[in-house]
Amino acid sequence: MSVSTRSANMAGNGGMAWETFAHEADVGVRGFGATLAEAFAGAATAMTAVICDPEKVGAGETVAIECAAPDDELLLVDWLNALVFEMATRRMLFSRFDVRIEDHRLSAAATGEAVDVARHQPAAEVKGATFCELAVRQSPDGSWTAQCIVDV
Numbered sequence: 001m002s003v004s005t006r007s008a009n010m011a012g013n014g015g016m017a018w019e020t021f022a023h024e025a026d027v028g029v030r031g032f033g034a035t036l037a038e039a040f041a042g043a044a045t046a047m048t049a050v051i052c053d054p055e056k057v058g059a060g061e062t063v064a065i066e067c068a069a070p071d072d073e074l075l076l077v078d079w080l081n082a083l084v085f086e087m088a089t090r091r092m093l094f095s096r097f098d099v100r101i102e103d104h105r106l107s108a109a110a111t112g113e114a115v116d117v118a119r120h121q122p123a124a125e126v127k128g129a130t131f132c133e134l135a136v137r138q139s140p141d142g143s144w145t146a147q148c149i150v151d152v
Helices: 036-051 072-090
Strands: 004-007 017-023 026-033 061-068 092-102 105-114 135-138 144-151
Touching (some): 072 135
16 A cells, blocks of 8 residues: 555644555554644544545544543544544545544544545544554654554
């Protein structure tokens, strides 16, 4: 799989950016942002990009998601797995993420729509976020990166 890097400037996501990267049989997702919340939103957008083009996912419904973990890395895994659960049980795709993080507690609004196979053309099914290559770090310039491998 080739690396896909795109900047996203979607409502609620500010200037957050994301990318996917190849990893054996699975795919890495990586989000970048001026804040930790923006990096988590970017990682979520990258995960959607594993499935389909996020720009093709409309804003039909918003789902509230909350999770907490003892540290930022575990919080990223919990966040992405909560999205996988919501996508699977609601048969939805999400492309816009309004994320708030405080003291390792995340509350978010994920906006998307029901899967339309003809329009979305899903390429893969994400089964879950893993601990492989899991990293959440702040750069010296203050920007954040959040990444892990997702099982497809």
